[in-house]
Amino acid sequence: MQVTSSVREPLITGGKTLKDVTHDISRQVEGKPSMLWLLALLVSVGALALGFIALAATLWEGIGMWGLNKTIGWAWDITNFVWWVGIGHAGTLISAVLLLFRQKWRMAINRAAEAMTIFAVICAAMFPIIHMGRPWLGAYWALPLPNTFGSLWVNFNSPLLWDVFAISTYFSVSLVFWYIALIPDFATIRDRATGLRKVIYSGLAFGWDGAAKTWSRFETVSLILAGLATPLVLSVHTIVSFDFATSVIPGWHTTIFPPYFVAGAIFSGFAMVLTLMIVTRKVFKLEDYITIGHIELMNIVIIITGSIVGIAYITEFFIAWYSGVEAEQYAFVNRAFGPYWWAYWAMMTCNVISPQLFWFKKIRTSIVLTFILSLVVNIGMWFERFVIIVTSLHRDFLPSSWAMFYPTWADVGVYLFTFGLFFTLFFLFAKFFPVINMFEIKSIIKSSSTKEAK
Amino acid sequence: MxxxxxxxxxxxxxxxxxxxxxxxxxxxxxxxxxxxxxxxxxxxxxxxxxxRSRLPIAAFLFGMLGTTLALTMQFYMMKFDWPMIIGGKDHAAFPAFIPVTFELTVLLAAFGMVGVFMVSSNLKPWGQxxxxxxxxxxxxxxxxxxxxxxxxxxxxxxxxxxxxxxxxxxxxxxxx
Known part of the structure; x- marks a missing residue:
């Protein structure tokens, strides 16, 4: 019996040729910035500047500026840290895991998603560094550096130290992976440019020659880096979850945390990719490269990871009941019906119910609804971390120590600072770097463009 | 000619x-x-x-170097140079050393391989x-x-x- 597959949906619409790809993507790097972009950058830099006041106040006065108390020693800071790291995960998943699975639809979005990863990890790393209180001494606490105490080394049994190694490795490997793929595209811009732009992009293009030998090595390097980045990305959020899971706080001390955190990270990361890409494709007129098909596929990933997260929430409850441990049972009942019930139900609504709407094809192929739901998911994922962290801490072992957490203006301001930083970096990237991987798109023009399918 | x-x-x-x-x-x-x-x-x-490119071999060797360095560093610091009892465990708490060992393996493998690639393909900033x-x-x-x-x-x-x-x-x- 002969089996013939139906023709796949084209990944690139509009009958693009190789020259069109170069032109469409290089155009926004070479052209004058649009008013819309300038406005967006202005707003981001404004948020950065406003947030900097809170950051400066925190560094000047100390961590007392935040709403932490002796019961709740971790709140917005670590919530924001986990939230930003989680967002970063989608970039690596798209560029590395989908490369290993040979999913060609990754090619239109991997560049921007990886940029998002790098900027999100920078924002995430801000929080533990600021929380050190005296970050200028932080290198001695976080790295095994010889010191005058003996040397008294860092504690390699601590998951917080594993985090230092995980996050810094993740950041640097992602940066290298991203930059290696940018080199051929910088060469394209270099070869079109004159004057100062040529000097700058010649520097960035690293003397790329496009020789068959270089491409052959390049492909090997990409594949191995993808192979290394895949377990790396899983390890990073696993280790982030160890920050909680290895402690003996009811609500944290669970073995489900690593897979549950990784799924949640991919879930929120894809939502952020959608938020960014829906805006980018509109502003830079890239609808032929980032099609409704791409958006639909990302929404399907959101259904899957969102469902995993939903099952994890229910499993936690079940295990708390089934374990028979009273403290554990109390922690979960208190989460849902205690003073932070609103955060819990915000999380349940945003993360468990809203992604299920994507089962409807009308909803997952609608740009407006996808955009709204992508924001909802990220709000939900922020609440997830807030719920896990604050509700588990606020009922201390002694009822006399029970407390509530109220954020101060400095908590809000430092979070705003990272938003400003993230969007400033992303908008600069979107203007001065090719937002879509040109050479990868060119390599599939023959097989996946509408021009050839006709 | x-x-x-x-x-x-x-x-x-x-x-x-x-x-x-x-x-x-x-x-x-x-x-x-x-x-x-x-x-x-x-x-x-x-x-x-x-x-076929030999870059995977370079990646493997650098990765092994990372594993060795990470394990040597952790055992030296935690077991020999300044032993401390943490959580009642052995000084040489091998399972606790796995995450850092894994991260350093990946870090050195990636950077080593990319470094070899840059040198062999003559890629450098403002390279002619x-x-x-x-x-x-x-x-x-x-x-x-x-x-x-x-x-x-x-x-x-x-x-x-x-x-x-x-x-x-x-x-x-x-x-x-």
Whole structure:
């Protein structure tokens, strides 16, 4: 019996040729910035500047500026840290895991998603560094550096130290992976440019020659880096979850945390990719490269990871009941019906119910609804971390120590600072770097463009 | 005639035509200097007769170096240099050392391999490169043939071979 597959949906619409790809993507790097972009950058830099006041106040006065108390020693800071790291995960998943699975639809979005990863990890790393209180001494606490105490080394049994190694490795490997793929595209811009732009992009293009030998090595390097980045990305959020899971706080001390955190990270990361890409494709007129098909596929990933997260929430409850441990049972009942019930139900609504709407094809192929739901998911994922962290801490072992957490203006301001930083970096990237991987798109023009399918 | 100075270039529009052309040109006894493309063409390194890259070996060796360094560092610091009892566990708490060991393995493997790639492909900031044709980073594939290496064949004959194999243009390029 002969089996013939139906023709796949084209990944690139509009009958693009190789020259069109170069032109469409290089155009926004070479052209004058649009008013819309300038406005967006202005707003981001404004948020950065406003947030900097809170950051400066925190560094000047100390961590007392935040709403932490002796019961709740971790709140917005670590919530924001986990939230930003989680967002970063989608970039690596798209560029590395989908490369290993040979999913060609990754090619239109991997560049921007990886940029998002790098900027999100920078924002995430801000929080533990600021929380050190005296970050200028932080290198001695976080790295095994010889010191005058003996040397008294860092504690390699601590998951917080594993985090230092995980996050810094993740950041640097992602940066290298991203930059290696940018080199051929910088060469394209270099070869079109004159004057100062040529000097700058010649520097960035690293003397790329496009020789068959270089491409052959390049492909090997990409594949191995993808192979290394895949377990790396899983390890990073696993280790982030160890920050909680290895402690003996009811609500944290669970073995489900690593897979549950990784799924949640991919879930929120894809939502952020959608938020960014829906805006980018509109502003830079890239609808032929980032099609409704791409958006639909990302929404399907959101259904899957969102469902995993939903099952994890229910499993936690079940295990708390089934374990028979009273403290554990109390922690979960208190989460849902205690003073932070609103955060819990915000999380349940945003993360468990809203992604299920994507089962409807009308909803997952609608740009407006996808955009709204992508924001909802990220709000939900922020609440997830807030719920896990604050509700588990606020009922201390002694009822006399029970407390509530109220954020101060400095908590809000430092979070705003990272938003400003993230969007400033992303908008600069979107203007001065090719937002879509040109050479990868060119390599599939023959097989996946509408021009050839006709 | 001096080598590596004067080239005849075949310009190709289509990667499948190019793959056939490489085989055809090589079969007619012509030595190809190099083929330049705007994107990786699968199978091009095979028809050109290039050996498989040894970069995975470099990655493996650097990875092993990372594993060794990480384990040595942690055992030295935690067990020998300043032993401390943490959580009632053995000083040499091997399971606790796995995450850092894994991260350093990945870090060194990635950076080592990329470093070797940069050196072997001569990639560096503001690296100088001979550009045979500006369109090779846009939409054309260019096959460069050294006139000196193929002196026995003659320029007209080389141009003919290129045209026959499907080149849309045949140009000449000389470097100082």
């Amino acid at each position: 001096e080598r590596d100075k004067n080239f005849i270039l075949g310009v190709f529009d289509d990667e499948d035509v190019l793959l056939n052309a490489v085989t055809q040109v090589r079969n007619s006894g012509v030595k190809i200097q190099e083929v330049y493309s705007p994107f990786p063409v699968h199978g091009l390194d095979e028809v050109l007769g290039y050996k 490169v001979r550009i045979f044709d500006l369109r090779i980073t846009d939409d054309k594939h260019v096959m460069a043939i050294d006139l000196a290496t193929n002196a026995g064949i003659g320029e007209e004959k080389l141009a003919e071979v290129l045209k026959l194999s499907g080149a849309t243009e045949v140009n000449k390029k000389s470097f100082e």
